[in-house]
Amino acid sequence: MRSFLFPFLTIFSFLITSAQTQPWEGKFEPIDNMITPPNAYRAASGAPGKAYWQQRADYKIKAVLDEVNNTISGEETITYYNNSPDDLSYLWIQLEQNVNKKGNEDFGSINNSIKEGMNTRQMQFLTRVIDFPAGYSIKYIKDINGNSIKSLVNNTMMKVILNEPLKSGTSMRFSIAWSYPITDRSMYLLSREGYEYFPEDDNTVYLIAHWFPRMAVYNDTEGWQNQQFQKLGEFALEFGNYEVEISVPEDHIVASTGSLQNSEAVLTKTQQKRMEKARASFDKPIMIITKEEAEVNEKTKSKKLKTWKFNATNVRDFAFASSRKFMWDAQAVKLPTNTVMAMSFYPKEGLPVWQEESTKAIMHALEVYSEATFDYPYPVCISVNTSNIGMEFPMISFNGGRAINGKISNRAKQGMIGTIIHEVGHNWFPMIVSSDERKWMWMDEGLNTFLHQRTVAERYPNFNSTTPKSIVPFMSGDKNILRPIMTTSDNELFNQFGANFYIKPTVGLQMLRNSIIGKELFDQAFKEYANRWKYKHPNPADLFRTLEDATATDLDWFYRGWFFTTDHVDMELTNVKWFKVFEEDINIEDKNKKSQFKIEGENTEVKAKDFSSGPEVINMTATPDAAYGQFLSRIDETEVRKQISGKNIYEVTIKNKGGLIMPVTIEWLYKDGTKEIDQLSAQIWRRNEYEVKQTFIKEKEVVKVNLDPNFEFADVDITNNSFPKVEEASEFDTFKNKNTSN
Known part of the structure; x- marks a missing residue:
């Protein structure tokens, strides 16, 4: 016994000495030092802690769309609730429209290489030789008593310096008046909003998003999330209630976040009757505005305004689309705890495929995502057709994909349907499970793409879908330029962010579900994560811990390799x-x-x-x-x-x-x-x-x-x-x- 123990102690002593002088972390070591530690706000199980808190912001907005000058102006009142344990002497407000201002530090930086052959649009993206107006004009910021509040603008962020600190557990109300020129979406890269002009009939489709000054997030992990908007990293936003009045040309139709409050004032009696019929139609969409009616609207060009009123409860953002070109169809979708109106808005250029497929794709997404997480909680879910885009907001998304001369290839059709499913899916991630897109793009894009691909596989089995082989070309690439998934959104190479933030997390989750944990146990754990963090702000550590907590599976080896390194499988x-x-x-x-x-x-x-x-x-x-x-x-x-x-x-x-x-x-x-x-x-x-x-x-x-x-x-x-x-x-x-x- 003694002869065995002595060499064992000698080896053990050597290992301790080596560990002290040569830090080493094996592939199976815990990742505790790589993620934020648990505390009273975020539990070690991955659930919100007993002391978890988050801020809230309610908005009342009145806005006017000026079609002649392509501008939008508005006045908003924000009620901001300081639920944090801290007193705040200033607030940060997001001004994303400033990203398009001339002289912006990031203009042209996303794809900034000159090629031997470049078309004029690429040159415009790079150089802005044709200038265009952009960015906010702030008319005033006032407190509830009408007193001016001082502010300082730093690019896409505005610091509001309070006259007296906002105490922990209290709220304040203040108002902002603003305006900005709406940009032509064809004029700049990564255009998530703006207008699309149709020369043939001299009309415009307006996609109005990140359009009003919005509260930045203040949270327990980093204080103010006031990282500048640089186009790739999207948004971090607080939840709240919205009352919004939108004045547009009288002949426009508005698709919006929220429930329409004054349908009798903005819809004809025929349209109202059609909508009532649609509320009881569970097998097919009902046309609210037909092609023939939309073509009549295209010719009117009314100079009068009409105000549409919407309310939205417990959402983190608000967006809308407006045009006289819109056709409109709607269908009811029955979920176990809710009935949702799935609706599509599209110009005649979207025919025939949009009328055939858009609302159907919404329905499929609502059903599969609800089963995988929690029932879609909002009253409407809208898909709006436009060109060259896929962008999400609560209850509404802007989606590309059109036929050419009435025909669309099978590949383009698959892409269009996939885009609609994907953007509708973003209602769960990050519109409800509200991760920080500005910092961790993969937490919304990766998780959403995972369920998007599951929806495609289940409802469109003949479509191409993402599988582990999809990521092989990326993972076998040059390790000198590859970056791990755990890279901040705006720091990823432009030509790699799709593979690294969308596809690689998706494949990782597919591996966990299909081959490592097992479908039944993984699905329960994924649903647990979604329900723990709905209407809250999860971080990567919360996801990692929840999946382990709910499966009794050691996954640190997987997280370490798949999320924190650029290693590959061979x-x-x-x-x-x-x-x-x-x-x-x-x-x-x-x-x-x-x-x-x-x-x-x-x-x-x-x-x-x-x-x-x-x-x-x-x-x-x-x-x-x-x-x-x-x-x-x-x-x-x-x-x-x-x-x-x-x-x-x-x-x-x-x-x-x-x-x-x-x-x-x-x-x-x-x-x-x-x-x-x-x-x-x-x-x-x-x-x-x-x-x-x-x-x-x-x-x-x-x-x-x-x-x-x-x-x-x-x-x-x-x-x-x-x-x-x-x-x-x-x-x-x-x-x-x-x-x-x-």
Whole structure:
């Protein structure tokens, strides 16, 4: 005993000393030092803590759309609730329209390379040689008594310096008057709002979003989220109630966040009757405004104004669209706890595909997302057609996709439907589960794309959809320029943010659901996360902890590799050794056969190229008493020999070449033509992250072994996934097609 303990203590002492002098974090070490620690506000389980708080902002807005001058002006009253434990001497307000001002520090920076061949629109994006007006004019900021409040504007953020601090647990009301020129969406890149002009009939579709000065988020993890708007990173916003009055040309139709409060004043009696019919139509959309009626509207050009009134409860933003060109259809969607009106607004340029598919796609998204998380809680869900865009807001989204001369390719149609599903899905992430898009784009885009792809797979099974193979080209790219998912939104390379913030998180969640945790348990955990954090502000740590808490699964190894590194999956099936155990004495031929696998005088194995040399022979002897130590009982050696006799024993050696730990799926192809699958947990890598050996007992003889046969883990090189090695190109192509097909 003493002789064993001494070397053990010596080794243990060495390990402690090494850890002190050479910091090392294995792939299975906890990620506690990489995420925000739990506290009274955010529990270690991933749930909101007992002391969790968040701010609130209610808005009353009156706005006027000036079609002649393409401007919008408004007055708003904000009631701001300081639910934090801090007294606030100033507030930060977002002025996103300032991002388009001339001289803005970020203009042209998103895609700023000059190419040998550039079209004029690309040159305009880069240089702004044709100038256009943009940005807010702030008329006043006043408190409830009409006294002016001082402010300072820093690019897209405005600091409101309070006359006296806003105490913890109190609220204040103040007003802002403002205006800005609406920008032509064709004039600048990443246009999430603005107007689209139609020269043929001299009309305009207005998409009005991030249009009013909005409160920035103040939270427990960073105080004010006053990071500048730089177009890629979107928005961090507080929840509140909205009362909004929008005055537009009399012949315009408005699609908006919220419930319409004065339908009798803005809709004709015919339109009102059609809407009532739509509220009872669960199988098909009802046209509220037909093509013929929209074409009549296109010719009117009214100079009079009409005011539309909307209320929205517990939303984090408000957007609307306005045009005389709109056709309008609506259909009721019955959810377990709510009936929602799915509605689409589109100009005639969207026909016929928008009338055929838009509202149907809304319905599919509402049903699948509700089942996966929680029932859609709002009264309406709207899709508005425009060009070159997919952008989300509470209850309304702006979506591209149109036919050309009445025809649309299957690929373009899939893209249009996918865009609608995706943008409708954003109502859950981040419009209700309100993560910080400005900081962590992947938390809304990745989670939403995951459910978007699930919706496509379930409701449009013939469509192309994202699978683990989708991310292989990205993950096998140049590591010098790749960045991990845990990169702040605006710091990602423009040509990589789609793969890194949308597709890679989606594939990661697909792996967790399909191959690591299991569908039933994962779905319960994902739903738990959504319900814990609806109408709240989760951080990455809250998601990571909830998925572990609700599944009893150690996932730190997965988070560390998939979210925090640029490692990729490349598992190599290095060797498969075949053994048999015989009870009788082995003959000289067996001994010679065994020796073929050894190199005399070297501690090196000769790797067989295939199974043609037959099995190595194991001479299994009786266990000596000394091997039992102080145990008095003995195993039934006769039974062991009986169970193992004549069986095929395979020792599989797998190397981790890509650095990313994953479970291992092994496919066995037997001599009789049958197949079998063995699945090994990622935990097999725990003691050796670079190479593992695993032993299997099989009744049948094996002729081929494949790793990851269903391509579940985004392995970037499947040429090293087989034994015997794939020699012929035609055989490899067959194997590749089998493993990477949709």
